Every structure is written in C-alpha cells, then in structure tokens.
Amino acid sequence: MTPADLEVVLRETAARVFDLPVERVPFVWPRGDQAAEGADAASALAPRMVGLLGDRLPEGTDRPPRRVAGRIVDGLAELRDRGRFPCAGLRADDRGFVNLTLGAHQREELLRAAADGPRFLTGRAWDGAGEWPRTGLHEAGPVAQARRWARADARARVALAVGGQAPPPGPHGEVSWRDPYLDGGRDGLFTPAAKALGAIGEDNARIAFCRSVPERPRETETTGRDLPVLPSAEYPGAWARLTDANPAFRLRYAHAHALSRVRWVGEGGPRHEACERHTAPVRRSLVDGPSALDGAARREEPHILVRYLETLAGAYDEWRTCPSAATAPAEHTTADPTLPSAVAGILRTGLFLLGVSAPTRL
Helix, strand or coil: CCHHHHHHHHHHHHHHHCCCCHHHCCCCCCECCCCCCCCCEEECHHHHHHHHHHHHCCCCCCCHHHHHHHHHHHHHHHHHHCCCCCEEEEEECCCCCEEEEECHHHHHHHHHHHCCHHHHHHCCCCCCCCCCCCCCHHHCCCHHHHHHHHHHHHHHHHHHHHCCCCCCCCCCCCCCCCCCCCCCCCCCCCCHHHHHHHHHCHHHHHHHHHHCCCCCCCCCCECCCCCECCCCCCCCHHHHCCCCCCHHHHHHHHHHHHHHHHHHHHCCCCCCEEEHHHHHHHHHHHHCHHHHHHHHHHHCCHHHHHHHHHHHHHHHHHHHCCCCCCCCCHHHEEECCHHHHHHHHHHHHHHHHCCCCCCCCC
C-alpha cells in the first residue's frame, strides 16, 4: 500500500463517517516522520477537518481533533473488519493524528511499489515526450550564478515530474562514478564557477547548491560542518571528499550500495537481517517520499528534496549496519530483500530530479 493509497482511504473514510462529499475533505499526505511509536504512518487529517465540520463535530470531552480522529479510526476499523483495509493497527493520539501500523502484506506492497521510484513519488509512469532541463554550470561566471542555475534546473525538473502531463522518461541504465570535470581535462575551466566544478565535480556541486535555503546566501555561509553553500576551488570544503562528511557522496554511495545488495542476493548471496528497530525508520522514510516531493514542488524549494533523501539514506545506513540482528530472537528480526530495491528506487529518482547521477555499482 502506497502513501497515495493510504491518503485515498483516509479521505474517503472521513467523508463517509461525517456524511460529506469527498471533494470537501482536505487532501493531507500521511507522514512517516509524524507517526507515533510502533506506527508506520500518521495523518493530520482530523485537525484539518475541525473547522470544516461545524455542527457535525462529534460530542465529547476530548479536544476536537482527538474526537474527529476517533471517528475516523472507527470508520477505518469497520473497513478492516469487513476485510477491505487489512491494517495491523489503528489509533488516534492526543494530537488528533490517526496512526496506522501496516500489516506484513501492506509493508511488502509499500517496498515493492517504492522500487519504481517515478511512479511511487508521482503516481504515474514517466513515458511522455520532451527533455529534462539541465544547464551547463561550467558556463556560469561567479559560483553564485552556477548555484542559481542549478536550483532553477532542480525546480524545473521537479515541476515537470509532478505537472499536468506525463514527464519524459526518467533514469535508466548503468551509471559510473566518473565526473566530466573531476576526471577530464581542467585546462578550459577559467571562471570561478568552472574552477569550482573542477575541484568538487558537478554532482557534488548540484547537491551543494540545492541543499541550503536562502536564495542569496552570504559568501561564508555553510549548511553544516565544512560544507560551504558556495564551494570554490580555493575552499571546496567537505564537498571534495569521498566520505560521509560529504552529503552528496553519502547519497550516491547509499544508492550504489543498495543496488549492489540487490544484485548480491539475486546471485545467491545471504539476505541481510535487521531488527525491527532499524527497519521501521526506513519504512517511515519511504512513506514520506511523495509528501517531500510535493512540498518541494509547491514551495519551489529544492532543499526539501535534498534533506528528505539524506534522511532516507541515513535510515538505510542504520539498517544495513544493524548490530542486533545476529543476537536478536528470530521473531524480532526482519529479513527484507525488497527493502534495498525500494531505497534505491527512491534515491535514484530523487537524485535525478536534482540533476545528479546515481552510480549503480560500488
């Protein structure tokens, strides 16, 4: 079950229990990062409906959002009892959020759907006509100009992905770690922007340019330790390193690692087992994918997509290095061959929308 599927069930259930036309019920993405302990997703639909309900507001002593959420939970439980919504857990919390715990089959569906990153994030296939915008950053003069171009590319690509018509075909095929500026000749790099690309590479530069919020950052501004917003040939910072200190490297490495694990299991290698404590954050991060892309598109802020991808990559790193699986009881571990494929599908698509390549092999 995808986040879009969950949203439809929640909205239609709210319309039914409060006798409203479904088009009057607000659209609210279910979120993994807002879920209570043990849940996979939470919806803030109930607080959004309080002002809409008027005299239909349920009576009781609880706060209005909690009362509305309770009615929605009752409606979902009725669907579950009739075999139409096989959710493992439902509850309303004190915030008025509806928390959902997916069943084993629903979790499997979520992971399999996420492997097709374009469809999972946008709800459709990418098989339209046209080309994805991509500006030659080396043609910029100042680094700040290259940053503006990279951010404009990301905004245009995100808008094209979620727009009214089917987007052009998305990422496919083998991708290497090679970079035209790092691995090619640097004799023709004359401007500050071009020299910066020669120092850190285009993929690192695009992540660096899209990761921060301000449109006109200060020259010395950073987005983390040794991560300049405007990296230069003189001060590239951690963007020039092939380590976890470089967010761009970490994202691309996580994608390559996930695909390598998929191939390894497919060739007969052992499946990775991780405890539920390290598996659940990956599921919750996957649930947040469509919401993050939608937010980046509506607000025209590419940093929302960058930070989301970093959260997903961080959760995957915790999963793949889970220290407790070897000693935990079998019933407390999760062997999930589809999880790396799901992570790779979302990372590859998100990086593509930022104009960044996703290496396919370690």
